[in-house]
Amino acid sequence: MTDSTFSGSPVAGSPVAGSAPAGSSSIPSGSAGFEPTSPAIAGTPAAQAAATVRKLAQRLTVATLILMAIGSATRVMNAGLACPDWPLCYGQLVPQNQMNLQVFLEWFHRLDASMVGFGTMALAGLSWWKRSLLPPWVPGLASFALFLVVFQGILGALTVTELLPFAIVTAHLGTALLFFLTLLTLALLLVPYHPTGTTGHLVWPSTIATGLVYGQSILGGLVASQWALHQCLAVSTLCGVIHSHIVGVFPATIASLVVVVWAWRTPGLHPWLRNLGRGVALALVGQVAIGIAAFKLRLQVEPLTVSHQTVGAILLGVLMAFTVLAWRDRHLMQSPAAFKP
Numbered sequence: 001m002t003d004s005t006f007s008g009s010p011v012a013g014s015p016v017a018g019s020a021p022a023g024s025s026s027i028p029s030g031s032a033g034f035e036p037t038s039p040a041i042a043g044t045p046a047a048q049a050a051a052t053v054r055k056l057a058q059r060l061t062v063a064t065l066i067l068m069a070i071g072s073a074t075r076v077m078n079a080g081l082a083c084p085d086w087p088l089c090y091g092q093l094v095p096q097n098q099m100n101l102q103v104f105l106e107w108f109h110r111l112d113a114s115m116v117g118f119g120t121m122a123l124a125g126l127s128w129w130k131r132s133l134l135p136p137w138v139p140g141l142a143s144f145a146l147f148l149v150v151f152q153g154i155l156g157a158l159t160v161t162e163l164l165p166f167a168i169v170t171a172h173l174g175t176a177l178l179f180f181l182t183l184l185t186l187a188l189l190l191v192p193y194h195p196t197g198t199t200g201h202l203v204w205p206s207t208i209a210t211g212l213v214y215g216q217s218i219l220g221g222l223v224a225s226q227w228a229l230h231q232c233l234a235v236s237t238l239c240g241v242i243h244s245h246i247v248g249v250f251p252a253t254i255a256s257l258v259v260v261v262w263a264w265r266t267p268g269l270h271p272w273l274r275n276l277g278r279g280v281a282l283a284l285v286g287q288v289a290i291g292i293a294a295f296k297l298r299l300q301v302e303p304l305t306v307s308h309q310t311v312g313a314i315l316l317g318v319l320m321a322f323t324v325l326a327w328r329d330r331h332l333m334q335s336p337a338a339f340k341p
Contacts, residue, residue: 049133053126053142054190060119061183065313067112068176072309074105075169075224076302082106086160113156120149120183141186148179166225173221177214177313181320188324197333198268199326205262206323209255209280213316216252219245220312229299249291256284256315259322270329276322283315 074080079102083089089107090098099107120142127134127142155172162168223229223245232239263269263277290308299305 046133049130050135050138050190053123053130053134053138054187056119056123056126057142057183057187057190060116060123061180061187061317063112063116063119064176064180064183065310065317067109067116068173068180068313069306069310070105070109070112071173071176072224072306073302074109076305077102077105079103079105080159080164080169083110083160086157110156113153117149117153120146135189138186138190141182141189145179145182145186148175148182151175152179164225166222169225170218170221173225174218177217177316180313180317181214184317184320185324188321189328193272193325193328193332194270195329195332196268196270197329198266198270199273199329200266202259202262202266203323203326203330205255205258206319206326209252209259210316210319210323212248212252212255213312213319216245216248217312217316219248220309224305224309229295233298249288253284253288256280256319259319260284263322270325273322273325273329276318276325279318280315280322283311283318287311287315 074082082100082102083095083106085091087110089095089103089110095103095107124139124142124146127139131139152172152175155168155175158168159165159172219241223242226238226241228238228241228245231237232242260277260281263274263280269277287308290304290311294301294304294308297304
């Protein structure tokens with residue numbers, strides 16, 4: 001997201017509670033822990049380096065969300081083995097003679113994954129190259145993202161060579177979500193942010209809700225990779241898996257609603273956090289509605305199933321964004337020295 005993603009964001013250079021006064025000396029890049037820039041040092045090499053890394057992380061976050069949607073469509077359309085070899089497809093970079101919808105989905109999924117992988121290599125390389133201008137945690141977090149994308153590529157290869165075993169397919173999804181959250185966190189930690197000091201204990205329900213929704217997403221991946229709903233309805237097997245996913249809806253939904261209500265009732269909450277709270281509410285309503293519809297239709301409508309998994313990832317991302325910014329607000333208000341020259 002950009003600095004102006006949410007309405008009500010502070011204007012650079014304006015006096016904001018807790019920020020350094022205009023004209024003060026620069027803050028060392030790593031001194032704030034989370035805050036790499038301030039209005040007083042905007043335009044300096046450190047601020048420019050942080051902005052470059054942040055924008056690349058933002059683009060990779062969006063690309064990863066799209067990649068997960070394409071991966072969901074690939075699974076739903078039974079296209080996971082449409083390309084029988086790896087990393088090529090029918091021994092070619094572009095299998096023109098074999099191209100159909102299923103082959104295209106699997107081929108394009110691999111193409112998009114390759115682009116995300118190379119982009120993550122660039123992110124890690126840039127972070128280490130500019131490390132003297134960035135907070136000290138940036139290269140490490142970017143390197144962790146690179147590790148995840150390499151591991152994800154290995155899992156992707158195994159899904160083909162091992163003929164889609166459900167454990168590897170589920171791990172593939174879980175790693176993709178963790179990679180998505182890592183990129184999102186990196187981007188959000190580099191966004192200039194001015195705390196209001198109103199989050200208080202709100203960080204705890206948002207953290208719990210994020211963890212529960214992540215776990216529920218993994219359960220959903222397990223249901224999908226084993227075709228548990230179809231198996232349960234047809235031959236009464238794997239019903240325990242689908243029941244676990246259904247039961248898991250309740251704690252994840254309740255925790256998310258607590259975040260929404262708590263944010264709504266918190267006076268003086270940062271506008272970004274307030275808008276993210278609304279985003280959680282919208283994504284939650286959409287996810288529950290799509291999930292019920294997909295279950296009633298027995299997962300026979302492919303776009304509905306893909307939408308369910310994609311909106312679930314969006315809900316997880318919005319909760320993660322809320323949690324990261326809430327913790328930043330709390331941390332920065334408890335560390336006033338981070339704003340002093």
